[in-house]
Amino acid sequence: MTWEWFTDPGYWAARLVFQRLLAAMYLVAFLAAALQFKPLLGERGLLPVPDFVRRVPFRRAPSLFHWRYSDRLFATVAWSGVVVSSALVLGLSDHLPVWAAMLAWTVPWVLYQSIVNVGQLWYSFGWESLLLETGFLAIFLGPADTAPPVLVLWLLRWVLFRLEFGAGLIKMRGDACWRDLTCLCYHHETQPMPGPLSWYFHHLPRPLHKVEAAASHGTQLVVPFALFAPQPAASAAALLIIATQLWLVASGNFAWLNFLTITLAVSVVDIFPVQAPPLPGSPVWHRGLLIGLTVLVVVLSYRPARNLVSRRQVMNTSFDQLHLVNTYGAFGTVTKVRHEIVIEATDDPRPDEDTVWREYEFKGKPGDPRRRPPQFAPYHLRLDWLMWFAALSTRYAQSWLPGLAEKLLAADPETLKLLRHDPFHGGRPTYVRANLYRYRFTTPRERRETGAWWVREARGPVLPTTRLGADGAVVAVE
Structure with a gap:
């Protein structure tokens, strides 16, 4: 044969x-x-x-x-x-x-x-x-x-x-x-x-x-x-x-x-x-x-x-x-408006209207409007991708977003390695919160005038202001 x-x-x-x-x-x-x-x-x-x-x-x-x-x-x-x-x-x-x-x-x-x-x-x-x-x-x-x-x-x-x-x-x-x-x-x-x-x-x-x-x-x-x-x-x-x-x-x-x-x-x-x-x-x-x-x-x-x-x-x-x-398959539905979750924290002992909130910057997803989107593929930034889904609907993040806030409040070194920039340089913030922003690309004119790649507008809270409780779990501030 x-x-x-x-x-x-x-x-x-x-x-x-x-x-x-x-x-x-x-x-x-x-x-x-x-x-x-x-x-x-x-x-x-x-x-x-x-x-x-x-x-x-x-x-x-x-x-x-x-x-x-x-x-x-x-x-x-x-x-x-x-x-x-x-x-x-x-x-x-x-x-x-x-x-x-x-x-x-x-x-x-x-x-x-x-x-x-x-x-x-x-x-x-x-x-x-x-x-x-x-x-x-x-x-x-x-x-x-x-x-x-x-x-x-x-x-x-x-x-x-x-x-x-x-x-x-x-x-x-x-x-x-x-x-x-x-x-x-x-x-x-x-x-x-x-x-x-x-x-x-x-x-x-x-x-x-x-x-x-x-x-x-x-x-x-x-x-x-x-x-x-x-x-x-x-x-x-x-x-x-x-x-x-x-x-x-x-x-x-x-x-x-x-x-x-x-x-x-x-x-x-x-x-x-x-x-x-x-x-x-x-x-x-x-x-x-x-x-x-x-x-x-x-x-x-x-x-x-x-x-x-x-x-x-x-x-x-x-x-x-x-x-x-x-x-297989992807993008059967295409979103027409971009939203991003921006996580902020402060080391003030008690937040008020004068509190300065500082942002955590992620490695791949949009954050700072002046930062050009980076190239990471074929490498996969898993947290960044899930943050995109979380911005579509918080149900995608119910199982892990509060935990992420807890890790940031504890300044967990391994979690901070997933980020591009920690505004507290390894120190512990006292409070953390997450807000939703509407992002859009700048127009060519806006790009020439400002140097920014994005324009953003605040849309409201996703995660309320929280702190670590006595048991180490996150507690929302009244």
Whole structure:
């Protein structure tokens, strides 16, 4: 029996680039986890993992931390992920036996699975599941000295198709501004975390915003079908998706979502100017695993595929606890007005109308109107993103915003590391409060005259003036 149909040497270079890029995304994800977990998820974090694993059984959230949790163990898992991902970026798995290469790619998948499944709100974003789904398929791609397996390459296209087509459908079924092509007249200003060029994108002429929206619909609703066409049509479709994602990278900060989409699209391209060396096929047992993997994905794809055609389509949902086959989508609704929560504190012994309140500055989200929006993607600032959701509705922050106020009043060093600027330089304030502000980009004239990127207006309190009580909990001031 011939097994030639299992492999295609023409994708040898694409597989190598895909694997390096995917390993880099793992590296960024583990680094973000290592540097941010303690104040967010640690034993004394805002949403502690020990509390979560006590109330949620292993079968609902498989994780190594059901066995045991400590901040030291979490740090070990995260930094081990950094080390393994770095090794994969350097290609140290390229010439391992097939079984060893599979094991090398299984390690980051298991470690990150364990983090995501206890990450709660901080890990509730679609790019977490996308990294796990893509990472699971990457386990079966094989090392560099074997021919790329066709079945896995097609399964990667299926992920990319669902990612793009699902995002396109959720837009057409969602906000009317997507159908009249006006959403991007608002989105560059109101997106969760604008980037350094977002001000300029926002001020593009209105007709260009309509072109942007139309191009988005074409790339997400039409182009994905060409991924399954013969070459070179599939490569052309992938390159169009890459171009669109680079536009999104330039216009905002969406963690590693755009970068991982580009990574998936790279696996489709067969026009790399690199000649593949003579490549043997993988062992028979590996081919058997590939068939089993394909059957598994087909079976698990039933509910995500049904979701695509449903009028009640949901975004960013996993239908299995291991995030093997998921649904995706973003910004079915686009906010037209930007609000931000500004947290302030004072060290006055008793606040009154003359009290000077000083602001905490976050690393990524808008705060000081004169500060240009920074570039952080593909790195993910988890607290900053949740602050955007909290400004949309305080129900997104009920479980952690009072705790954040408590940490700031206690001048918790780990929490302060999440911020760009602590106005008290490690000292304890006596009172803290949070107010809602309406933010908008300055006009070009305002920008020239003031040097500011934003204009803001106070809208009212979100968290009343609070202090630490005798028991260490926050108490609202009458």
